[in-house]
Amino acid sequence: MATPQFKHALFCAVITLVIAYPILGLDLTINAATIDLQGADTSTVVAIVAAAFVVFFFQLYRDTVMASLRKAPKLNPLSGREPLPQAKRVKLESWVLTGIVVLALFWPFFVSRGSIDLATLVLIYVMLALGLNVVVGLAGLLDLGYVAFYAVGAYTFALLSQYTGISFWMSLPIGALLAALFGLVLGFPVLRLRGDYLAIVTLGFGEIIRILLNNWTNLTGGPNGIGGIPDPTLFGMEFGRRVKEEGNTSFHETLGIAYSSEHKVIFLYLIALVLTVITALIIRRFMRMPVGRAWEALREDEIAARSLGLSRTAVKLSAFTIGAFFAGFAGTVFASKQGFISPESFVFLESAIILAIVVLGGMGSQIGVILAAIAVTILPELAREFADYRMLVFGAAMVLMMVWRPQGLMPMRRIHIELEKPE
Amino acid sequence: MQDILYFSQQLINGLTIGSTYALIAIGYTMVYGIIGMINFAHGEIYMIGAYTALIAITGLATLGIAWLPLVLLVALLCAVIVSSSMGWAVERVAYRPVRGRHRLIPLISAIGMSIFLQNYVHLAQGSRNIGFPALIEGSFRFGPPESFQLSLSYIQITIFITTLICMTILSLFIARSRIGRACRAVSQDLGMASLLGIDTNRIISATFVIGAALAAVAGLLLGMYYGSVDPLFGFIAGLKAFTAAVLGGIGSIPGAMLGGLILGVAESMTSGYLSGEYKDVVSFGLLILILLFKPTGLLGKPEVEKI
Numbered sequence: 001m002a003t004p005q006f007k008h009a010l011f012c013a014v015i016t017l018v019i020a021y022p023i024l025g026l027d028l029t030i031n032a033a034t035i036d037l038q039g040a041d042t043s044t045v046v047a048i049v050a051a052a053f054v055v056f057f058f059q060l061y062r063d064t065v066m067a068s069l070r071k072a073p074k075l076n077p078l079s080g081r082e083p084l085p086q087a088k089r090v091k092l093e094s095w096v097l098t099g100i101v102v103l104a105l106f107w108p109f110f111v112s113r114g115s116i117d118l119a120t121l122v123l124i125y126v127m128l129a130l131g132l133n134v135v136v137g138l139a140g141l142l143d144l145g146y147v148a149f150y151a152v153g154a155y156t157f158a159l160l161s162q163y164t165g166i167s168f169w170m171s172l173p174i175g176a177l178l179a180a181l182f183g184l185v186l187g188f189p190v191l192r193l194r195g196d197y198l199a200i201v202t203l204g205f206g207e208i209i210r211i212l213l214n215n216w217t218n219l220t221g222g223p224n225g226i227g228g229i230p231d232p233t234l235f236g237m238e239f240g241r242r243v244k245e246e247g248n249t250s251f252h253e254t255l256g257i258a259y260s261s262e263h264k265v266i267f268l269y270l271i272a273l274v275l276t277v278i279t280a281l282i283i284r285r286f287m288r289m290p291v292g293r294a295w296e297a298l299r300e301d302e303i304a305a306r307s308l309g310l311s312r313t314a315v316k317l318s319a320f321t322i323g324a325f326f327a328g329f330a331g332t333v334f335a336s337k338q339g340f341i342s343p344e345s346f347v348f349l350e351s352a353i354i355l356a357i358v359v360l361g362g363m364g365s366q367i368g369v370i371l372a373a374i375a376v377t378i379l380p381e382l383a384r385e386f387a388d389y390r391m392l393v394f395g396a397a398m399v400l401m402m403v404w405r406p407q408g409l410m411p412m413r414r415i416h417i418e419l420e421k422p423e
Numbered sequence: 424m425q426d427i428l429y430f431s432q433q434l435i436n437g438l439t440i441g442s443t444y445a446l447i448a449i450g451y452t453m454v455y456g457i458i459g460m461i462n463f464a465h466g467e468i469y470m471i472g473a474y475t476a477l478i479a480i481t482g483l484a485t486l487g488i489a490w491l492p493l494v495l496l497v498a499l500l501c502a503v504i505v506s507s508s509m510g511w512a513v514e515r516v517a518y519r520p521v522r523g524r525h526r527l528i529p530l531i532s533a534i535g536m537s538i539f540l541q542n543y544v545h546l547a548q549g550s551r552n553i554g555f556p557a558l559i560e561g562s563f564r565f566g567p568p569e570s571f572q573l574s575l576s577y578i579q580i581t582i583f584i585t586t587l588i589c590m591t592i593l594s595l596f597i598a599r600s601r602i603g604r605a606c607r608a609v610s611q612d613l614g615m616a617s618l619l620g621i622d623t624n625r626i627i628s629a630t631f632v633i634g635a636a637l638a639a640v641a642g643l644l645l646g647m648y649y650g651s652v653d654p655l656f657g658f659i660a661g662l663k664a665f666t667a668a669v670l671g672g673i674g675s676i677p678g679a680m681l682g683g684l685i686l687g688v689a690e691s692m693t694s695g696y697l698s699g700e701y702k703d704v705v706s707f708g709l710l711i712l713i714l715l716f717k718p719t720g721l722l723g724k725p726e727v728e729k730i
Contacts, residue, residue, distance in 0.1 A: 018508040022475050022501070024547045026482070035553060037481040142527050144534075189715050196461050196530050197714050200665060204707035207662075215700045348658075352538055359531055392542040398535025402528050403520045 009059035016052045024048060093367070104273055108266045116265050118381055120337055123272035124330050126373040127279050129357040130366065131326030134283055136355065137363035137412070138292065139319035140299030141191070142199040144351055145206025149179040149324040151213065151346035153331020158226040158341055159219070168232035172332050179328025180321045187320035191313060206351060213343040225342025229335050231264055232271060272333050279326050280366060286322065287366075295319050296364075349391070356394045359401055362408020371410065428566050428573045433695035434688060439579045439648065441687020442586040446641035447664035448671070448679035449593065450510075450634025456610040456674035457630050458522060463533035464513055465638060466661015467540035470654065472506040472639030473646040474544060477555055484556075491558060495643075502639040509540075510635025511628055519624070537658070545654040552653035555646040582644045589640055590680060593633070597676065602629055610674070659703070663690075666710040672723020681721060 025045055027038045039045070058065065108116045128150060135143045156175035160166040166174075190201045213220050220226065286292045294315045297305040306312055335341050353376065361372030380390040401408065447469050454462045479501040483494050517536045521529045562576035597603040608616040609626045617623045645660070646652050663686060671682025686706055693705045713720065 015508045015512055018505055019512055022478050022505050023471065023544060026478050028478060028481060028548055028553055030551065030553060035477075035481050035556075037478060037485050136527075140527065142530060190711070193714055193718065194526075196526060197669075197718065199530060200461065200662075200669075201711050201714055203662070204666075204710050208704050208707050211700065211704050215698075349538075352534060355531070355534070388546060389542075391538055392546060395535045395537070395539030395542060399517045399532050399539065402532035402535065403517070406521075406524065406528050 005060060005062075009056045012059045013052045013056035016055045017048065020048045020051060021045075097367075101273075101277055105270070108269050113262055113265055116262075116269050117337075118378065120265075120269045120272045120333075122374055122377045123269070123276045124334050124337070125354070125357065125377050126370050127272075127276050127326055127330040127333070128354050129361070129369045129373045130276075130279050130283055131323045131330070132354050133358050133361075133364065133366065133369045134286070134295070134319050134326075135323035136358050137365070137369070138287065138299065139295040139316060141316060141319065142196070143202045143320070143323065144199050144348070144355070145202035145204070145209070146323070146327060146354055147346045147348070147351040148202075148206040148209040149183055149327035150331040150334070150350070151209055151343075152179040152182050152324075153328030154335040154341050154345070155213065155220065155226075155331075156328070157332045157335045158229050161230050162226060162228070168230065168332070168336050172329065175332040176325050176328035179331065180325035183321045183324025184317065187317045188313075191316040191320065203348065203351075206346075206348060210343050210346055213346070220343075223342060223344070225340055225344075227340040229339050229341070231339070232268065232336055234267065268333075268337055272337075275329060275333060279329065280370070283322075283326075284366060291315065291318055353394065356398055359398055360409060362411045364412035365408060365410050368408050368410030368412070372408075424566075425571055428571055429695070432571075432573050433691045435573075435575055435579060436695075437688035437691030438684060439582050439687070440691060441667075441684040442582060443641045443645050443648075443683075444660075444664050444667045444687055445680045445683025446586055446589060446637045446644075447660060448668040448683050449676060450631075450638050451665050451668040452671070452673055452676060452679040453606070453610075453630045453634050455668070457606070457613070457627060458518075460518065460526075460529040461533065461665065462518075462631075462634070463530065463661075464517075464536040464540055465634065466657035466659075466664070467537050467544075468506050468510050468513070468635045468657070469638035469642045469660060469664075470652070470657025471509055471540065471544060472502040472635075472642030473555075473652045473656065474548060474642075475505040475639070476502040476643040476646055477553065477652055480556060480558070494558065499640065499643055502643050503636045506635040506639035506642070507632045510631040510638075513540075514628055514631040519627075537661075541654050541658065548654070550654060552651045552656075555650050555652055557650060558647055578644075578648055582648065585640060585644060589637060593637070593676070596633075602626065606630060663706055666706050669710060669720055670713055672720030674724070675720070675722045678720055678722035685721075 025040050025048055027040055029036045029038055104119075108119070128146070132143065132146050135141050135146070153175040156178050157168070157171040160171050160174065161168075186202075186205055190198060193201060214223055216222070294305070294310050295318075297308075298310060298312065298315050302312065305315075334345070338345075357372045357376050358369055360376065361368035361370070376394070380387045447465065450465045450468070451462060454460065454465075476498040479498040480494060483489075483497060488494065513536055517532045518529055521532050557578075559576075559578045559581055562574045562579075565573040565575070597606060605616070605621045605626050606629065608619070608621060609623055613623055616626075664683070667682035667686045668679045669682070670686055671678025671680065686709070689709060690702045690706055693702045697705075
């Protein structure tokens with residue numbers, strides 16, 4: 001019964017064994033000077049063989065399985081529902097968002113320090129993802145070196161505070177503008193390139209920035225990084241136990257409350273929250289402005305958009321620069337949250353995580369991206385024992401999303417005018 | 424005299440590295456030539472080749488087999504078989520379902536695959552770098568004994584010869600064999616080729632398998648040359664090889680060979696005369712400059728944008 005299907009299934013099963021067994025089933029262990037080879041435990045070997053069998057039977061009965069899957073009832077109970085009318089949906093959305101923001105404002109006063117810290121990190125990722133969403137999701141430019149702009153923001157604040165003593169609030173716009181300038185300067189020549197070349201060039205640019213930060217030891221401290229980055233102040237009030245800078249007062253003394261190290265953490269969280277909301281609102285505005293429409297038009301069909309008189313360079317450059325600007329924003333907050341930065345925080349993997357967030361959330365969709373950022377940052381913290389598998393799952397998720405649902409979990413819905421139904 | 428010796432040393436080192444870049448670059452360039460996508464996971468295929476070779480070598484050593492040609496042959500075969508299967512499976516799982524969609528979709532899928540494979544090896548074999556046994560030791564030395572000596576090690580010679588053999592076989596295969604002819608036809612016009620009865624899916628799979636096999640050869644050679652492997656070892660090498668492919672003109676096989684050699688020499692000259700830390704900056708800078716001023720590369724054909 002060597003039908004073609006059987007042969008194919010057998011072939012797939014053998015391939016599964018060949019790619020899984022040497023890497024998973026044989027362990028290289030380092031013993032002092034020599035390297036030993038050991039077979040993995042029985043359970044791993046059993047799992048590999050089981051995987052091969054699963055592949056075999058799936059390939060053998062592929063057509064029947066796929067057909068029955070198609071007939072199976074839809075898991076999503078909402079899929080058959082009529083979409084809400086647009087006016088109602090927009091209203092509902094803005095109410096929900098306002099509710100979430102209000103909740104987020106009061107939430108830190110009731111939880112532990114660790115969760116506030118984590119929440120600040122989540123907000124930084126939300127900011128980054130919203131910024132990258134403009135570049136990748138709206139303008140359709142795949143930027144694999146986004147982390148470079150984040151690094152520019154963080155290092156600007158660190159260096160400025162070290163050499164000139166400029167405060168967080170002064171540095172925030174400077175860092176963001178400098179990142180935007182980097183985006184502009186890099187974008188100007190490279191945006192002529194086709195999509196995939198652009199991806200590789202931005203990746204190279206990100207690596208160049210990281211290598212420079214690593215090796216320009218006089219200025220950046222090289223791999224040792226820069227420490228002692230000051231915390232932000234509130235109208236000249238510092239959050240430390242003692243006042244570090246002359247002319248400032250300390251927060252707890254001014255208000256006459258007992259000192260607590262939690263004040264600073266909550267304050268940083270609130271700053272990140274406010275900046276994230278500002279970022280989201282600005283980008284939301286941009287999306288409805290002519291320039292936002294132009295981004296999408298160019299993404300959908302470059303030739304048609306250009307023939308309608310859009311300047312390719314200007315439109316792409318604006319998206320690139322705005323994306324970089326918000327990365328600089330996030331970088332400054334990150335630097336002051338950590339108090340210490342080194343090139344290790346700005347590796348390619350970081351760019352890949354931000355990209356994964358945008359892809360999972362749904363390119364172009366703000367709510368989707370925000371939810372994905374929260375999920376991607378919090379899930380590994382909740383399941384610590386699976387933290388090692390985080391990147392494995394991200395990689396697999398990126399592939400699966402592209403294969404099954406390239407529009408993301410919450411696809412973007414364009415603002416549109418609805419025709420009234422004739423009675 | 425000293426200067427010439429030093430220069431030739433850098434040249435030899437550069438050509439050694441460059442010829443392995445060329446081997447990896449062929450995988451990028453063939454895939455790009457046929458389906459127009461960047462196979463981002465190719466560097467990981469090469470890394471898996473290196474790991475498999477190391478596992479085979481260690482396994483043989485445990486069994487007590489130490490006859491060098493046999494060890495090398497077995498390691499090479501294992502690496503090629505595992506990497507080719509991997510290349511086939513990756514194309515099947517991650518690229519075939521998204522073929523023909525918007526340009527960014529296969530690329531993101533490839534990046535996901537690259538991250539997945541990196542972490543697959545990382546979880547299975549640990550993140551530490553593992554020493555690769557130096558199977559071929561010793562070198563020819565030229566020049567006065569007490570000052571700078573030009574050294575041409577046996578492993579470098581092995582790398583040159585192996586690369587040369589692989590390139591010759593590949594060129595003959597592409598030029599003469601049935602599958603090679605079909606490959607060229609598909610890369611010229613995929614639709615037309617399938618109308619003429621070529622099984623394009625099979626040819627695309629074959630391209631991935633050939634590229635992966637060459638990457639596995641490079642994995643074994645570079646593993647022995649550098650003396651260690653780790654799960655991230657494919658990422659930078661993959662980027663370099665991609666740079667080489669673009670430098671030579673992506674889609675062109677002789678271009679990939681030329682690009683690899685030029686890139687290798689440029690890198691080793693940088694580390695020889697400037698500083699080793701900036702060699703990556705030079706190769707990425709080179710990539711950016713080429714894409715800006717001559718996106719078709721040295722030997723590539725200009726791509727006509729159709730409306």
